[in-house]
Amino acid sequence: MRLLLCILLLALAGLPLSAQEPQAMPNPVLGTYGHPQAFWDAGGHLGDYGINAVFIHSGSLDANTVARARAEGAKVFAEFATLNGKQGAYVEQHPEAHPIDDTGSPARPATWFMGVCPTHPGFREYRMAELRELLDRVQLDGVWMDYLHWHAQFEDPYPQFIKTCFNDSCVGAFESSAKVKVEGATAAEKAQWIFMNAAKAWEDWRVSVVVDWAREIHGIVKAKQPNALVGNYQVAWKDEDLGGVRRRCLGLDFEALAPHVDVYSPMIYHGRSGKSPDYVREYVAYFSEKHGVSIEPGTYPKLWPIVQAHDDPRIEPDEFEAVLRHGLIAKSTGVMMFTIGSVAADAGKMAVMKQVYTEATTN
Numbered sequence: 001m002r003l004l005l006c007i008l009l010l011a012l013a014g015l016p017l018s019a020q021e022p023q024a025m026p027n028p029v030l031g032t033y034g035h036p037q038a039f040w041d042a043g044g045h046l047g048d049y050g051i052n053a054v055f056i057h058s059g060s061l062d063a064n065t066v067a068r069a070r071a072e073g074a075k076v077f078a079e080f081a082t083l084n085g086k087q088g089a090y091v092e093q094h095p096e097a098h099p100i101d102d103t104g105s106p107a108r109p110a111t112w113f114m115g116v117c118p119t120h121p122g123f124r125e126y127r128m129a130e131l132r133e134l135l136d137r138v139q140l141d142g143v144w145m146d147y148l149h150w151h152a153q154f155e156d157p158y159p160q161f162i163k164t165c166f167n168d169s170c171v172g173a174f175e176s177s178a179k180v181k182v183e184g185a186t187a188a189e190k191a192q193w194i195f196m197n198a199a200k201a202w203e204d205w206r207v208s209v210v211v212d213w214a215r216e217i218h219g220i221v222k223a224k225q226p227n228a229l230v231g232n233y234q235v236a237w238k239d240e241d242l243g244g245v246r247r248r249c250l251g252l253d254f255e256a257l258a259p260h261v262d263v264y265s266p267m268i269y270h271g272r273s274g275k276s277p278d279y280v281r282e283y284v285a286y287f288s289e290k291h292g293v294s295i296e297p298g299t300y301p302k303l304w305p306i307v308q309a310h311d312d313p314r315i316e317p318d319e320f321e322a323v324l325r326h327g328l329i330a331k332s333t334g335v336m337m338f339t340i341g342s343v344a345a346d347a348g349k350m351a352v353m354k355q356v357y358t359e360a361t362t363n
């Protein structure tokens, strides 16, 4: 009798163990970037293509779009243009927020991009108010910061690096942060003094300014919608590329940003930057190892790259297929493409997206 009881107790004790089947990993995030209207107009249904997430510019998000995307099985994320001075024509209407270069002049536009002075208090208030309004207006699965960097251009075949900003707001903020007294009567003289005497401290301070924007955005998103993720669209350059210019000029330090970013979305636009599709594989593997990316459900930061579908230059469907697949290797748990409109315009790209996303859907 006692033996039977022992066997029974052992059997009961073993029950929870036997119930512990290996947990299936959730499906990767199979996303699109851009408003899906062109895809819908082409007769597409998000779920039929395996699409489970849409990333849409905040200004294009409305209740109907959100409802339709969710009804077709997709999560909805907003792209939020952060330090883009053209967004809302802010710099045009507020010239005092135009970043100042090291000659003391308004910095030249970086091809199609125009940054902004990130310490201009009016601009910061304006942008954060926009974010609050967005979060009050639509229920989201996440907000993706975009253009979170100092004025520069990295999305062109020939990148532009411009040293900014030397207006009173930035020089004053640097002085109090670095505890230095910048010498010189003009902005140009002050810039020269900084380069000769405090270049490293200045670069570190520029990183801290970008991080502080991310910190406040992360805080606002979590306060308004605690379950929403905060992601970052970012240049796909390694720490050592071009003499470390990503940190030194753009002010982007992924370790410093880590506390405020749930998901990294490097923009690995191979065609635009004159690289082969294999570069996507190389960068995803690099980033996975370098930046402590997590593949465990519910733990962060995660890695969901964005790859190029847009024909600039021409991206053939098989090339698009390759970069989509490369975008899901190593510790990546998601992928999306720039843009869904470019896919919708090309039957070959529609077919490969459907194939890759359907194959990647395991449950």
Ligand SMILES: [Zn+2]
Binding pocket: 099, 100, 117, 118, 119, 120, 165, 166, 167, 169, 170, 171
């Ligand atoms: Zn400034």
